[in-house]
Amino acid sequence: MQELKDFFKTLKLSNYGIRVYLTLLQSNTLTAKELSKKARVPTGRIYDVLEEIRDKGMIEIQESRPKLYKAISPNLAFHGLISHIQSENQKKISSLLDQAKVLESELEQSNLWFARESPGLFWSTAFGTLPVMSLFTKRINELTEEYLMTAFITEDTVRVLPLGKPLFRSILNAINRGVKVKILWSFEFDRRPVADEQKERNLQLYYGVLKKLQDLFGISSKLEGLKVKYINRRFPTYYDILDKNRVLIKLQNPLKPTQIFACLNVLDPILAKELRDKYLALWLHDAIEVPLLS
Template identity: 25%
Template sequence: MDKRRLLRELGLTKYETDAYLNILERGMVEASTINKEAKIPFGKIYETLNMLASKGLIDVQNTRPKKYKAKKPELAFDNLFKDKKEDMENDLQKTRETITQIREEITKIHTKQPKEKIFWTTAVGDEVGELIRSNFEEAEKEICILIYYKHQQTPKHQFEGEKLSIMNEVIKAIMRGVKVKALLSRDFKLQHMNVLKKFNTIEKTLKTIEIRIVDDPPPAHFMIIDSEKVVLRVDDPTDLNKILAIIKIWDVKLAKKLKDKFDEIWNESEPFELTQHTNSTE
């Protein structure tokens, strides 16, 4: 492998890399030699050597002139790793403290109520999986979902790479007390029983997730988040097994309208006992 590239990835500058490799090859060397052979400007040579010493890669003999010798690589790079780890932990702690402070300051800002009551955003292509995940991440109280699967005869693989992170956010939402109510078509239930089994592995999910089955749901797929946001799915007209886009709308009136429709269907649907069905399929 390219040792120069690796040293640069460890944080050494070009001059530091050239000087360090020259010292390694020479065994013991003076600054004037490094200046000539590594082609490091004389005005930069001592600054470069001091940085290598501070990083624990070389030893310095304080004679006139000074001489430089590389430390054993095993020891030198172990120490470099420890120093970097300590620096990163310190930086992370400072970041935590800064975030705590900025949160406190931000909450003091009075946000004006916008004249427009509706706000929306869309996700297309690779952005869809991220938006689906974020819906569960930001939920605080309740998520109502209606899933219509009349056309989709096979499980989706469109967001295979996102499935784990989406599932994790669903479980996190449930674990922090977000109530989830899902209206599923019977076709969806049959095709995704393995997914439902995963929820049954966490006892607390049984207290906060409710599922009901509907035989003839309206041809729509929507989500209502905290009675204020609505998420609509747009299927690809050329392939109904794929999602073309997701539209997320901040609109309390629309959320209420869809929630009323959701509740109407919910009251007429068939309760689905998660524990009973998952245990019976094992």
């Protein structure tokens, strides 16, 4: 049950919303008054909570007197929540893009020194597997100095690694050009302590990924410009830093956690420096290094 509650929290559901939905799952239909009592939600908040989980597609309402509330199946509820998050993320990205366009236009017309330069794009986005892959390979092919990469490992990573051929071929070519590459892998666990059994399983999965990288793409300890480590927990946000001045922010697909479904490309040396410092601190103090396969 705790795992289910944690999952709902990652999907931005409030504690009261979680209580109400789980209470309805264990009941048939209930009135707002009954729910308030059973789920221990204050009477003054119950209707706001019901509206919240209704908007996220988690309950059905019978328009009787009084109204009756019923939980929809967990499968539909999960998909409803994830779809809601996808919609919200898309709205946020669209809003940011609109703001960026306005700011860029204002800067072009201002007397600031960089307005006289060719403005170009300082951001771009990519949605979908192929556009995201294309963006990554393009930027990696332009690297001249350094690439700091974050990535995640699941039970399916070894199986889907062949799909990353364009990405890892570009990384290999960058290493051969003299670019220094660090890859920091993570596992999908929060900040709570990870059990020893899970740590052992993580290590097995990690070695499986290393072997697959070597077999498929020739990425191994023989490459002087490559360093690889891992941590036993997840990153709040996955991002890569390119040549200390560009950041690629990656968004996982909630419906297919093995995929990155969107990427925000930001050319900002200040942001890149701040995230690089954070990355290197994690690399030095928390990341685990084991020998790469030779």
